[in-house]
Amino acid sequence: MSNTLEELIEHPVFYHFSKIAAIPRGSGNEKAISDYLVRFAQARRLEVIQDEALNVIIKKPATPGYEEIPTVIIQGHMDMVCEKNEGTIHNFESDPLQLRIIGDMLYATDTTLGADNGVAVAYALALLDAEEIPHPSLEVVITTEEETTMGGALAIDPSHFNGKILINIDSEEDHKLLVSGAGGIKITQTLPIVWEVAPTGVQAFKISIGGLKGGHSGISIDKGRGNSNKIMGRLLDDLSSKIPYYICQINGGSAVNAIPRETSATIFLHSDAHRNLEQTIAKWNRLLKNELQTSDPDVSITLENIKHDRSTVFSEDTMSKAIASLMLIPNGIQSMSMEIEGLVESSTNLGIVTTTDAEICFESDSRSSVKSLKDHIVNQSKLLADALGCQFETDCDYPEWPYNPHSAIRKVFEQVYKKKYGTDIEIIAVHAGIECGIFMDKIAGLDAISIGPDMYNVHTPDEHLSIPSTLNNWTYFLSVLEEMKDFSWGK
Template structure:
């Protein structure tokens, strides 16, 4: 379809996708992209609001003949997950993404692509910039911090909106209409560190779990991929149980909502045990490869001599509590939805483990489409933290999006898909946090659906976007906007 970036960016959607790919937009670092959106609107004399959370709302009047059609809210988020391959020098605070085409797919180079959710921003800008697309009055809202806390959507003032119809563009599967999603909450267990002097007859080594696929902690949680933090916990338990082994640091994962691909521990071991521990680690390497042969066959364990990072090590009690936390903090699917085949109902992802001079932090993302189950998992996290003498921090609580079988918007999207493609669109629910739930909570009577093109390996450096699917989804959106008179 498009053989090079110059051809691709001649399409209005990819023109704007390339533009925003030059702007840093990691979660919590959205000021520059937010200001860009405001300038875009003002340059076109469109009504625009930028709130304290840096959310941007842009309004565009209806085209001729659509003045009486229902007002439509178009919604997406401006932030992206910033992950890169180990050794990649890319600085997400300032460097533009390096886009590249492989076949009919769009990638970045050694980093996440940010199609989640840059494609929504690109669709919105192309729609707002066009003068030849028929549409009702539009209220475009692009939020911040969706990938971390949903604080952007939670901070939106609903009085800015007159529309009762919302089209979210944060789905990742073409030919599917998303009508329900999970709610979520973040918990962080804080373990105070007690230090003691390191023994003189030890040598420093680093253990690394690597080679895992990772992925979105909602969408990919049912694929049984390895969690590097959990694997490292099992290995450290074996070593500290059977050898004289001291720990100085444990770190793994980068984002709470991404299944961690890598984790490492800095340890001190006795000279006499180096070969024995090397052999034991080789056994664990084979064990992990066997366990994950279908879901994560490239898993591996690195074990190499390193420079000592400190003259101190975890006390025995701190080491016990740290390893116990890695072993016992729940992870993975916690329950399946019995009403929708294959849909995860509840899950936990132990996404990030970090060590500082004073504490260890274990960050988990909890998701559920059932509110009571979400808070039950929080209760379990509290119980474990109390048992280990840890503090538990709870935030980023966002609501689920309940299924509405009577949705008129859903029926319209079904009709337009059938008309355009002579096929039935698949109605789905997803085990991921979609901002529709927040907006439905804020705007009484709001009718919502979510669409989006095919994306793959989201939240990893292998993230890629189907170019034909992105074009197809754009055309489907425009076709449905043209039919909004029928609502």
């Protein structure tokens, strides 16, 4: 095991991971990493395509003896979720990630690591860079904006590909084969703000909810973790029944597909209500410590008396509708699969709440492996928006990835695993958006599988990647490519 980062990056996978970690690549900010991939391919005289969506496709001919094996598409995404701990000085638009090793895990420093999906990029570059690794003809495609809109994959021109086999490297569990994923859609409910003149003689207070673990809104939705936006709705609703107060802003969450960890609200009230406010906050700290003692033991609500120069607050109607939205917008698990034990079938996550001068925007990430249930969540959300006089829209709609019982590439992975480890590999489905569904929708007859090493707490600043698992998954991946030569491909 490598004890230092310098030793670790001597391995080609971690060498390339360290290179891309130095390039800012939040969703929507992929130009630099996309250009880097193009230069990488050009320097090695490999065929490369960069499309208008900044997706990059790199092609490499088969090694000797593998010319007759079907072409394989290797796929991942170049963007990452940008989350950092409160108070951390890090500019995701310009600053490199600061990698560090703790035990046998790789972390960034107080930010997301980007192993989701930097691992796929590192694997692909290490494979393309190698001369001694046997493999069939490769078509490596690294997409953009997977973490936000799936826009890169949705923009892909399928005519660029000859392959009918897709190996996606965006799974997060070693020793498992991912064979099915959920479809998803982004739902936005927007409440116009009617402003009123703030009363005189009031004090301003900032209520902050924090200490929550958060996590990936698909992978972690079954962990029972607190959603700071929903908690804020409960607190403000309870406060409304106790004291008169006024709201001037509510903001929470930073990524629609991450369970929000922090939400704040700025409120005004008269000094004689201060004591009651403190008592209510103390009560909610006790309630949440009890409710979330297992999932989020560090949850806390803080209260700060702040200076302000605002002269307006939400009207009573706006305030009522904002709190109702926080309370009633669907959130969390909506249904569980009856076919696969423990698999979430449909869910939704109120990921972002933003206040501007004109409106309050509520953004949710909804998922389902059954399209009709995804449609139900959309319809339910629209009815609520209509009832509250909110604007409603959806985007980033992408298809589910259905299970293929006749998958040939799954059989190859299963056979290689049994030969390598002496036992059967676990077959899983996941409640998360995987680009396989989009590619299968575009390329007729595509056969897909997804793999990846163990990673933890993705989409949070505590994201970390198992070093031994990354190396193990790499050798397993290479063994599959090598042994594809001995598989009977429809013969």
